[in-house]
Amino acid sequence: MHDAVTVLGLMSGTSMDGIDVALLSTDGERLTDRGRGLSYPYPLDARDRVREASKAAWRIWGPHVKSHAVDPEDMALLEAVEREVTELHAKAISDFLDAFGLSRKDINLIGFHGQTVFHDASRRITRQLGNGPLLAQLARIDVVHDFRSADVAAGGQGAPLVPVYHRAVSDEIGFEKPLAVVNIGGIANITWIDADGTVIAFDIGPGNCMLDEWMQQEAGLAFDRNGEAALRGKVDKAVLKRLASHPFYRRKPPKSLDRYDLPGLKERELSLEDGAATLTALTAREIAACAEFLPKRPRRWVLAGGGAKNPAIVQAIAEAVREPVISADEMGWSAEHFEAEAFGFLAVRALRKLPLTFPLTTGVQRPLTGGRLARAPRG
Ligand SMILES: Nc1ncnc2c1ncn2[C@@H]1O[C@H](COP(=O)(O)OP(=O)(O)OP(=O)(O)O)[C@@H](O)[C@H]1O
Numbered sequence: 001m002h003d004a005v006t007v008l009g010l011m012s013g014t015s016m017d018g019i020d021v022a023l024l025s026t027d028g029e030r031l032t033d034r035g036r037g038l039s040y041p042y043p044l045d046a047r048d049r050v051r052e053a054s055k056a057a058w059r060i061w062g063p064h065v066k067s068h069a070v071d072p073e074d075m076a077l078l079e080a081v082e083r084e085v086t087e088l089h090a091k092a093i094s095d096f097l098d099a100f101g102l103s104r105k106d107i108n109l110i111g112f113h114g115q116t117v118f119h120d121a122s123r124r125i126t127r128q129l130g131n132g133p134l135l136a137q138l139a140r141i142d143v144v145h146d147f148r149s150a151d152v153a154a155g156g157q158g159a160p161l162v163p164v165y166h167r168a169v170s171d172e173i174g175f176e177k178p179l180a181v182v183n184i185g186g187i188a189n190i191t192w193i194d195a196d197g198t199v200i201a202f203d204i205g206p207g208n209c210m211l212d213e214w215m216q217q218e219a220g221l222a223f224d225r226n227g228e229a230a231l232r233g234k235v236d237k238a239v240l241k242r243l244a245s246h247p248f249y250r251r252k253p254p255k256s257l258d259r260y261d262l263p264g265l266k267e268r269e270l271s272l273e274d275g276a277a278t279l280t281a282l283t284a285r286e287i288a289a290c291a292e293f294l295p296k297r298p299r300r301w302v303l304a305g306g307g308a309k310n311p312a313i314v315q316a317i318a319e320a321v322r323e324p325v326i327s328a329d330e331m332g333w334s335a336e337h338f339e340a341e342a343f344g345f346l347a348v349r350a351l352r353k354l355p356l357t358f359p360l361t362t363g364v365q366r367p368l369t370g371g372r373l374a375r376a377p378r379g
């Protein structure tokens with residue numbers, strides 16, 4: 001057995017709202033000293049620039065792009081935003097260490113996911129903004145970064161990566177298996193864990209991304225706080241049927257999504273409340289329906305990610321499945337910092353050359369390690 005490493009995991013998810021930081025100790029298999037996590041929202045202007053960068057990434061790598069004549073302005077924008085995102089991560093690390101009275105010498109390693117701005121596994125392209133060597137230099141701590149490229153290059157989906165972490169955490173708790181862990185972030189994904197350790201995972205469909213966009217576009221709100229709009233609205237069945245007819249949902253795993261792959265509602269197509277109710281129903285319906293791809297129904301559904309804090313989503317899922325549904329927080333797992341912790345865990349696995357992805361998670365042919373190490377300047 002290896003010694004445990006004290007690692008900081010950093011995640012900035014598809015909601016593009018900020019940086020989650022979590023601290024844990026792990027040897028890459030077992031986890032100890034978990035539970036300390038904090039979130040650092042992006043300043044509003046930085047958030048806008050990250051969104052601009054994802055549009056630039058679409059112009060550079062989108063499937064419609066025939067020529068490789070890349071607009072240098074788009075490239076320059078990506079570079080500038082990558083630097084800014086990296087500096088914001090360095091600031092989050094230093095604020096996190098201050099908040100817990102720690103120094104950089106207490107931390108052995110950082111797992112740095114970066115900000116996804118483009119993902120199309122079928123064309124073997126996945127791009128996270130985040131400069132690992134620069135972060136290692138700024139934080140003066142070794143950094144593992146670029147977690148998805150090796151998997152995508154080997155023909156995998158490059159996502160989801162958290163399943164191996166979900167399995168490690170679920171091993172700590174004696175729940176009956178099979179267990180389904182559903183992360184409801186911008187996009188929702190599932191990890192199904194059987195008693196013999198078999199793990200199946202894939203992206204399901206929207207978590208909150210369509211709903212967030214709807215609330216932003218129709219009401220200038222960042223999201224449907226506590227599901228208030230959805231709970232007041234009525235599901236439009238015809239619209240729901242149209243949204244759910246996208247072929248992605250019935251495609252067999254392995255499969256992964258980019259934030260903009262699936263169409264949402266058109267502008268002013270429904271009232272604010274009915275639109276929120278309909279998008280909430282879509283998220284819940286596809287989460288429940290994804291059980292069709294599992295060899296056995298889960299005995300329990302654990303919900304994590306920001307969507308687990310939305311009572312309208314949780315209630316709709318509980319109505320759509322027949323098994324008990326609980327939140328990761330109720331299990332003593334931190335729903336909020338789950339993914340950040342996962343990338344700390346994955347960083348240690350990467351350092352030890354342990355596999356991150358598997359045939360039944362990303363569809364890669366053989367279990368595969370990943371990530372790249374950027375060393376901090378010595379001294
Ligand atoms: N109190 C709340 N009520 C309703 N929704 C909420 C609440 N808190 C968070 N959310 C939702 O959760 C979203 C953020 O979720 P999360 O931080 O898990 O996403 P992410 O990590 O960016 O995404 P991903 O897992 O896809 O990378 C918000 O945009 C919002 O839609």
Ligand SMILES: CC(=O)N[C@H]1[C@@H]2OC[C@@H](O2)[C@@H](O)[C@@H]1O[C@H](C)C(=O)O
Pocket residue numbers: 013014116118119126158159160161162163185186187188189202203256257339
């Ligand atoms: C390309 C990319 O960043 N994908 C994210 C995204 O956000 C949720 C879903 O889509 C997920 O599969 C993945 O992130 C999680 C953390 C993962 O890889 O497990």
